[in-house]
Amino acid sequence: MSKTVLLSSIYINPATQKAPFTTVSLPTTSFPRFLPLLPTPCKNDSTGQSPQPHRPLIFCATGAAMIFYFQYEKARLERQRIVEMSKGYGKPKVGGPFTLKDTNGNEFTEKDLLGKYTLIYFGFSHCPDICPDELDKMAEAIDIIQARAPNVLRSIFVSCDPARDTPSVLKSYLSEFHPSLIGLSGTWEQTKHICKQYRVYFSTPPDVKPNEEDYLVDHSIYFYVMDPEGDFVECIGRQDTPESAAGIVLQHVRDWKREGKKIDETPLPYLSQVQGVVGTPA
Amino acid sequence: MVWPFSSSAQNTSTNPNSSGPKSRDGGFIAPDRSAREKCYESRDRLFDCLDRNDILDAVKEDEKSRRVCKGENGVYERDCAKAWIKYFKEKRVMEYNRDRTIERIKEDDARMVAKQKAEKKGRGLFG
Numbered sequence: 001m002s003k004t005v006l007l008s009s010i011y012i013n014p015a016t017q018k019a020p021f022t023t024v025s026l027p028t029t030s031f032p033r034f035l036p037l038l039p040t041p042c043k044n045d046s047t048g049q050s051p052q053p054h055r056p057l058i059f060c061a062t063g064a065a066m067i068f069y070f071q072y073e074k075a076r077l078e079r080q081r082i083v084e085m086s087k088g089y090g091k092p093k094v095g096g097p098f099t100l101k102d103t104n105g106n107e108f109t110e111k112d113l114l115g116k117y118t119l120i121y122f123g124f125s126h127c128p129d130i131c132p133d134e135l136d137k138m139a140e141a142i143d144i145i146q147a148r149a150p151n152v153l154r155s156i157f158v159s160c161d162p163a164r165d166t167p168s169v170l171k172s173y174l175s176e177f178h179p180s181l182i183g184l185s186g187t188w189e190q191t192k193h194i195c196k197q198y199r200v201y202f203s204t205p206p207d208v209k210p211n212e213e214d215y216l217v218d219h220s221i222y223f224y225v226m227d228p229e230g231d232f233v234e235c236i237g238r239q240d241t242p243e244s245a246a247g248i249v250l251q252h253v254r255d256w257k258r259e260g261k262k263i264d265e266t267p268l269p270y271l272s273q274v275q276g277v278v279g280t281p282a
Numbered sequence: 283m284v285w286p287f288s289s290s291a292q293n294t295s296t297n298p299n300s301s302g303p304k305s306r307d308g309g310f311i312a313p314d315r316s317a318r319e320k321c322y323e324s325r326d327r328l329f330d331c332l333d334r335n336d337i338l339d340a341v342k343e344d345e346k347s348r349r350v351c352k353g354e355n356g357v358y359e360r361d362c363a364k365a366w367i368k369y370f371k372e373k374r375v376m377e378y379n380r381d382r383t384i385e386r387i388k389e390d391d392a393r394m395v396a397k398q399k400a401e402k403k404g405r406g407l408f409g
Contacts, residue, residue, distance in 0.1 A: 125312035126301060128366040132318060164301055166309030176315050210301040210310050214364040 079255055082234050083227070094224065094232035096197035100158065100184040103171035108184055110230055115264030117253060118154045118226040119236075122200045124161035124217045125173040132177075134221060139178035140242035141249070146180075148246075149253050151265045158194060159185040160202040160219045164210045179270045198224060225249055227256065228263050302363065313363060321362040325370050328354040338378055340371040 085092060095110070102108045121138055123131035138155065145153050157174055159165035162185060165173075170183030185191070188206045195202045203218040223236040223245065233252055236245045256263065301310040313321065331351035332340055340347040348355050359367055 126310070126363065126365070128363075128369050129318075129322075132315075164310040164312075166305060166307045168305045168307045169309035169311055172305075172314070173312050212300060214301045216365045216369055 098194040100186040120224040135177040141245040144246035162191045324358040324361040328358040
């Protein structure tokens with residue numbers, strides 16, 4: 001129905017040869033100011049031929065440029081909307097204070113997230129296939145991000161299995177995926193607390209006995225992207241590839257920098273350790 | 283009965299159902315990449331056998347699958363952690379059902395699109 005309205009309003013009365021754009025029913029609020037200066041698209045005189053043959057070409061080129069511009073702006077505004085949802089009044093309460101231990105046994109809190117973008121994945125080391133797949137994906141994404149925007153990202157794996165995943169277990173488990181992965185674990189209460197803060201579902205009962213039974217932990221399968229101020233930005237799900245996941249983070253980093261905000265770009269400790277290992281003989 | 287766990291890990295658990303060898307700080311060591319790969323291969327060999335014998339749900343048809351794919355089942359249960367054994371069998375059924383549902387949705391969509399096209403053609407360009 002709307003197509004009909006549009007087409008009838010663009011039709012030109014050859015006798016009057018008026019510009020059509022004055023009658024087109026398009027939203028005017030979001031259109032750029034240069035719209036009235038566009039050439040008229042179709043002027044049919046009695047022979048059916050356009051009097052100025054290059055006009056349609058200019059129109060098409062301008063139209064294409066407009067389409068690209070709108071798509072770019074739409075994507076940028078969409079990202080801005082996502083980011084702004086995490087700031088100010090009514091921001092989603094994902095994230096918050098927590099206390100866990102890293103793989104060296106040192107305390108790690110939400111304050112240690114500040115300064116860089118963070119990718120957080122919740123899982124457990126006895127996971128059959130999903131966590132290994134997601135961690136491989138995360139490792140690839142980390143490499144892509146490190147190559148294009150060095151030292152802006154911190155990568156964290158939080159265990160939802162406090163009874164089995166101790167710091168030393170996580171250290172050897174995560175070493176097979178990526179040297180930058182920071183593994184965090186804690187008591188059942190601490191784990192329950194961070195899962196609650198991050199709205200992560202996890203199913204481990206407090207009194208499970210790993211000595212007597214083998215079990216699996218149900219948990220949400222998302223990467224959480226946090227910004228350098230420790231605020232939640234968005235989730236990246238299973239359907240994303242390493243490239244698209246890296247792309248999402250890199251876009252946010254670019255937007256952040258474009259707004260003149262600071263990112264702490266000091267290299268993470270693992271980089272100097274990797275270089276040290278490379279230097280030593282096998 | 284002493285289970286032959288590797289001597290490098292301190293294993294104080296002699297329970298075959300337990301979560302595996304213990305680490306130095308009291309945790310339970312998870313299967314590493316090569317152990318996971320080994321489990322995946324044994325699982326795939328078992329599932330090939332089940333496919334050949336038209337068994338979808340190895341949990342419901344446990345007796346039949348053990349009878350028909352005895353060797354593969356034995357290797358699978360040796361190479362995979364206890365909780366994983368049941369998990370992969372259930373996942374097989376879930377994935378099969380999911381794929382059938384997706385196919386059905388695609389067929390329904392295609393039928394609906396064809397129907398709409400036929401209707402549109404009948405009505406002409408301006409509805």
